[in-house]
Amino acid sequence: MKIRPDFLPLSRPALGAEEEAAVVACLRSGWITSGPKVQELERVFRGATGAPHAVAVASATAGLHIVLAALGIGPGDEVVTPSMTFASTVNQVALRGAAPVFAECDYGTLQVVPGDLAAKITPRTKAVIPVHFAGAPADLDPIRAAADRAGVPVIEDAAHAIGASYKGIPAGGPPSPGKPGNIAVFSFHPIKNITTGEGGMVTCYDDDLAARLRSLRFHGIERDAWKRYGKGGTPHYDIREPGYKYNLTDLHAAVGVVQMGKLAALNGRRAELAKRYLAGLRGVAGIDLPEEPPYPHVHSRHLFIVKSARVERDEMIAALAERNVGAGLHFPPCHLLSFVRERFGAKEGDLPQTERAGKRILSLPLFPGMSLDDVDYVCEAVREIVSEAAR
Numbered sequence: 001m002k003i004r005p006d007f008l009p010l011s012r013p014a015l016g017a018e019e020e021a022a023v024v025a026c027l028r029s030g031w032i033t034s035g036p037k038v039q040e041l042e043r044v045f046r047g048a049t050g051a052p053h054a055v056a057v058a059s060a061t062a063g064l065h066i067v068l069a070a071l072g073i074g075p076g077d078e079v080v081t082p083s084m085t086f087a088s089t090v091n092q093v094a095l096r097g098a099a100p101v102f103a104e105c106d107y108g109t110l111q112v113v114p115g116d117l118a119a120k121i122t123p124r125t126k127a128v129i130p131v132h133f134a135g136a137p138a139d140l141d142p143i144r145a146a147a148d149r150a151g152v153p154v155i156e157d158a159a160h161a162i163g164a165s166y167k168g169i170p171a172g173g174p175p176s177p178g179k180p181g182n183i184a185v186f187s188f189h190p191i192k193n194i195t196t197g198e199g200g201m202v203t204c205y206d207d208d209l210a211a212r213l214r215s216l217r218f219h220g221i222e223r224d225a226w227k228r229y230g231k232g233g234t235p236h237y238d239i240r241e242p243g244y245k246y247n248l249t250d251l252h253a254a255v256g257v258v259q260m261g262k263l264a265a266l267n268g269r270r271a272e273l274a275k276r277y278l279a280g281l282r283g284v285a286g287i288d289l290p291e292e293p294p295y296p297h298v299h300s301r302h303l304f305i306v307k308s309a310r311v312e313r314d315e316m317i318a319a320l321a322e323r324n325v326g327a328g329l330h331f332p333p334c335h336l337l338s339f340v341r342e343r344f345g346a347k348e349g350d351l352p353q354t355e356r357a358g359k360r361i362l363s364l365p366l367f368p369g370m371s372l373d374d375v376d377y378v379c380e381a382v383r384e385i386v387s388e389a390a391r
């Protein structure tokens with residue numbers, strides 16, 4: 001094949017003139033830290049998910065941290081989560097002094113196996129964190145049933161899942177109107193379906209939990225600077241519990257508000273690109289395509305992850321790089337990370353499906369600014385690499 005002259009990255013944020021204008025307007029407004037734009041983004045999120053509370057934070061990681069803190073999770077406690085996820089979750093559980101317990105994923109869909117997650121719940125379990133992996137929702141009904149039986153909360157890791165839905169319910173949404181849903185954590189990192197540069201959002205249903213989260217994200221002060229220094233505010237504050245500095249700024253939120261307005265179009269474009277990949281790679285020997293979960297869902301197509309079963313994965317990544325194509329690894333299984341093995345006694349062989357997938361997965365470029373020709377180029381590159389290896 002003829003190698004393209006320019007490098008096709010794994011991802012590139014879809015930012016344009018509207019985002020630039022929103023940032024400039026915020027800069028000129030005289031208020032750039034948490035204020036009206038953060039409130040607007042939280043309002044948009046309440047509307048998009050149906051959750052009564054949305055708390056903007058500096059990252060999904062920060063959100064996970066304050067959720068675990070607000071739930072009082074600490075030493076002696078366990079949190080069940082898939083090993084096939086980003087290490088951020090496991091880090092936050094460990095940093096709270098609690099222990100991660102790992103559930104198996106399905107090789108085809110890479111989603112957590114609900115039966116295994118349920119089986120890993122013990123009297124020490126204080127929460128379960130399923131992940132809407134790559135943008136397809138986890139099978140929430142059996143997960144929620146198992147968590148309800150154990151009396152522990154479900155925290156949806158919805159970092160990949162803005163715009164995804166499970167049986168008609170958006171990620172973080174209520175199971176039926178007026179009924180409380182799960183706690184959910186979203187990410188606005190630049191690779192994600194919408195971005196604010198860095199940022200995140202926690203949605204929840206419990207008024208007290210939301211108040212704790214608002215306090216913990218900002219020093220333990222219940223009223224942020226906007227409320228203290230805005231018109232009619234009072235500069236006094238008290239701290240009942242020390243908190244973190246995890247607030248999102250208005251500069252970031254201004255970008256997020258514009259991005260949320262484009263979400264349907266951005267995810268629509270991702271869906272088109274994913275469809276093209278599925279058609280272009282179907283039947284390629286040694287490439288296992290992402291399988292669709294069997295329940296009704298809308299996929300946000302955050303990542304397009306294939307498994308390279310014949311060509312060694314790192315060779316595939318290197319051969320793609322030679323052809324000017326970027327690739328990603330989402331994710332090295334968490335139970336095999338050095339600190340997790342050392343601290344929690346996890347080891348090779350614990351999770352066979354996760355480990356088999358973990359050796360083979362790679363993420364191909366997928367971002368709204370790609371062309372269908374770009375997808376065709378990547379598919380041709382993959383086919384060529386596979387057939388050269390067969391010779």
Ligand SMILES: Cc1ncc(COP(=O)(O)O)c(C=O)c1O
Nearest residue numbers: 059060061086088159187188189
């Ligand atoms: C599954 C998952 N959870 C959590 C995070 C953390 O998100 P953030 O970078 O916003 O902290 C990520 C980020 O890549 C992720 O992929």
